[in-house]
Amino acid sequence: MPLPSKKKPARPNAGTKPAAGKNGKPPGNKNKDDRPAKPPPPLPQSKAQYNAFEKGIGLLHKRNFRDAKELFEKATHGPNREMASNATLHVRMCERRLIAPAPEPKSAEEHYNYAIALINLRNLEPARRHLAIALDMDPRADHVHYAMSVSLALSGDASGAYDSLRRAIELQPRNRMLARQDSDFEGIANQPRFSRLLYPER
Numbered sequence: 001m002p003l004p005s006k007k008k009p010a011r012p013n014a015g016t017k018p019a020a021g022k023n024g025k026p027p028g029n030k031n032k033d034d035r036p037a038k039p040p041p042p043l044p045q046s047k048a049q050y051n052a053f054e055k056g057i058g059l060l061h062k063r064n065f066r067d068a069k070e071l072f073e074k075a076t077h078g079p080n081r082e083m084a085s086n087a088t089l090h091v092r093m094c095e096r097r098l099i100a101p102a103p104e105p106k107s108a109e110e111h112y113n114y115a116i117a118l119i120n121l122r123n124l125e126p127a128r129r130h131l132a133i134a135l136d137m138d139p140r141a142d143h144v145h146y147a148m149s150v151s152l153a154l155s156g157d158a159s160g161a162y163d164s165l166r167r168a169i170e171l172q173p174r175n176r177m178l179a180r181q182d183s184d185f186e187g188i189a190n191q192p193r194f195s196r197l198l199y200p201e202r
Contacts, residue, residue, distance in 0.1 A: 049078020142171035
């Protein structure tokens, strides 16, 4: 019995063009205009809001609630609504911390720790009172003498800051290196007597 003959597929004519796509253009031939557009750069207001919020978080971790509150207040006015809402919550948190009743420290270390929190808030006069109490309890605590020096330096008392730092260095020489890198001494670091204390090798 003869086998059935196979039909050969029809060949397209030489002049036949490929079918057009939806936009009337051959498929696979994309224009540059068809590519997805790049996202626009962030607005300056958005960047400022982000920076204010991030700096506020850093100050919050350092227990500097007053300055952190100011930065969070700035972040509440930015274009990012979610960040603005979070900033509002952090403003209220800082306000609660600022109006919280003061603890009653008992030991020298507790007075020292509370004084450090006050220095960060730039409440310098009460900070010095707590440091003085701590020194009465432990006169050889070098870190308390150092903190007293910082508090006096920030208050503009260069002579008192010098005496306290000199005592801190006598008790613990490594305080000299610490003071060299401490930005809280920038206001008086260039004074000759203070400079000789920090750099005796010069």
